[in-house]
Amino acid sequence: MKINKGDIYLAKGEIKVEIKSGSFELIGAIFKSGEINIPEGKQMPFICKEAGELVPSNEKFEKLDHNTIPENWYAIAERIAKENIKRVVILGEVDTGKSFFSIFLANRLTAMNKRTGIIDSDTGQSDIGAPGTIGFGIFDKHYFALPDVPVQKQYFIGNHSPGGLFTVFLAGIAKIAAYAEKHTDCFIVNTTGWTHGDGARCLKKAKLEIVDPDLAILMQRDSELEHLTAHMPDEKIVRLSVSRKATPTSQTVRKELREKISRRCFAGSRKIALPFSGFKFERVFLGSGKPLETKENEILYAEKLPAWEGHVIIFKEDTTPAKAGEIAASYRARYCRPSYLEKTFVGLADADGFAIAVGSVEKADFLKKELTVVTDLETGREGEIKFVQMGSLRYSSDGNEAGFILPSAI
Amino acid sequence: MSYWENEFVGILDYIDSLFVRYRNMEFIADVIREASLLRKRVPILPGIVAMCLGSVTKEIKPEEIEQAQKYLFVLEEEEIYGVAEKVSGDSVSVSGKKIGKNMIIKTVKINASTLEEIWPTLVYEVKER
Structure with a gap:
């Protein structure tokens, strides 16, 4: 398809568009070649700067009569660069185009020679890093999709929502933000769309306190986000009207998008066996007590926990749930059978507590004292694993x- | 003043509200049992449990009453909870007692499919420990 200079087209996912020739502005950056995959539920405008040729894979590619990227977006990028603004937080409800705007901003800033990073704190739709993590990537060049940005660091949350995991989530934000502070000229925090209700107010306020942004960008339809930044001076707040092109994504499509990410993450995975002696368990009581000899035949492994915390008991597989519950009650124990841990989503963390990979438990063998994990960890990095962080989800080995x-x- | 950091309070608030809305303890116990089942199905997301609980009790019209289903019948003076043994155009028999449909102020059913209806993408098999 021949495209004239100045023409604007909108590609609606799912679609693939190949740039054969010419020059096109995509999300704030100029591209002269490449193949762009736009997933289901996403849209991307192509602005022709030099006449050329595009090859869309289907008909979800329509001509527009105006640029869908507002002029003030360009002005915000100019201001950030000019004023050397370092910490930027983007806030918005779900489906308000936060990710798109983050890429736009990072691309514009990269073009102005600012070393720019994005913290992706939307664990439900981890675009940077593995699913269920807070990811951080640096724009070493222009990108049109966050999953293509190389991951610098990721912090394992272990669920697709921060609900129920506030402290873990905030610890992750603090660690990743501290890293980003040291390694960029500017970093952008892309947030979840959870903006209303007790939990959201708690979490967002705490996140803003931790990051202490120089600029908060509110992507809102009316004034629905003002409560989040009421403590900030007005000069540190920019308000953007939500693009009419931002499309609502259904629960099912969100799950499909999440699973696409996790399937991709698990696609090249392999099994690794981790002896218990080589790492410490985190986010469980298991491993934090003293091993205990017990008389019950049903018990495979037991620990006494410190102070009043009781015990951890792992039962033999053939113990009935009722019997396990009865014995556990007599010990005031947290308990399970080994098979309960199968498919547990885990973070494999280095000595600094950053996840070097995620995985799914295939087997927890309490006789051999070994954990078998299906993971995409690069070969040769097994020795870097110092912690296995137990998540709240299960994933099958194919990433579903x-x-x-x-x-x-436990 | 602060915010609730933990969304379990939404479940407790819902349970509190049951005692204001209903008088039949057997019915209240069954609703709480449903809350407990929901909590086992989405243990890490109490906010979702609380959201689903909002639809656990479902008011139905007299013409929708079906035989062999369990309902709470709210009458002027009492609440009767039980299986509709016999249903006719103008009455329903519950625990051997015949209730005229014109006496029923409200008929309530426990909906055990709220997670499937509200958040189907979180429906999984629950594994035994």
Whole structure:
């Protein structure tokens, strides 16, 4: 398809568009070649700067009569660069175009020679890093999709929502933000769309306190986000009207998008066996007590926890749930059978507590004292694993969501 | 003043509200049992449980009453909870007692499919420990 200079087209996912020739502005950056995959539920305008040729994979590609990117977006990027603004937080409800705007901003700033990073704190739709993590990537060049940005650091949350995991989530934000502070000229925090209700107010306020942004960008339809930044001086707030092109994404499409990310993450995965002696468990009581000899035949492994915390008991697989519950009650124990841990989503963390990979538990062997994990960890990095952080979700080895783990079970 | 950091309070608030809205303890116990089942199904997301609980009790019209289903019948002076043994055009028999449909102020059913209806993408098999 021949495209004239000045023409604007909108590609609606799912679609693939190849740039054959010419020059096109995509999300704030100029591209002269490449193939762009736009996923279901996303849209992308192509602004022709030099006449050329595009090859869309289907008909979801329509000509527009105006640029859908507002002029003030360009002005915000100019201001950030000119005033050397370092910490930017983008706030908005779901489906308000936060990710799109983050890429736009990072591309514009990169073009102005600012070393720019994005913290992707939307664990439900991790675009940077593995699913269920807070990811951080640096724009070493222009990108048109966040999943293509190389991951610098990721912090394992272990669920697709921060609900129920506030402290873990905020610890992750603090660690990643501290890293970003040291390694960029400017970093952008892309947030979740959870903006209303007790939990959201708690979390967003705490996140703003931690990041202490020089600029908060509110992507709102009316004034629905003002409560989040009421403590900030007006000169540190920019308000953007939500693009009419931002399209609502259904629960099902969101799950499909999440699973696409997790399937991609697990696609090249392999099994690794981790001896218990080589790492510490995190986010569980297991491993934090003293091993205990017990008389019951049903018990495979037991620990006494410190102070009043009781015990952790792992039962033999053939123990009935009723019997396990009865013995556990007599010990005041947190408990499970080994198979309960199968498919648990785990973060494999280095000595600094950053996840170097995520995985899914295939087997927890309490006789051999070994954990087998299906993971995409690069070969040769096994020795870097110092912590196995237990998540709240289950993933099958092909990356599909497979349920929840009861918090505090063990 | 602060915010609730934990959304479990939404579940407790819902349970509190049951005692204001209903008088039949057997019915209240069954609703709480449904809350407990929901909590087992989405243990990490109490906010979702609380959201689903909002639809656990479902008011139905007299013409929608079906035989062999369990309902709470709210009458002027009392609440009767039980299985509709016999349903006719103008009455329903519950626990051997015949209730005229014109006496029923409200008929309430426990909906055990709220997670499937409200958040189907979180429906998974619950594994035993």
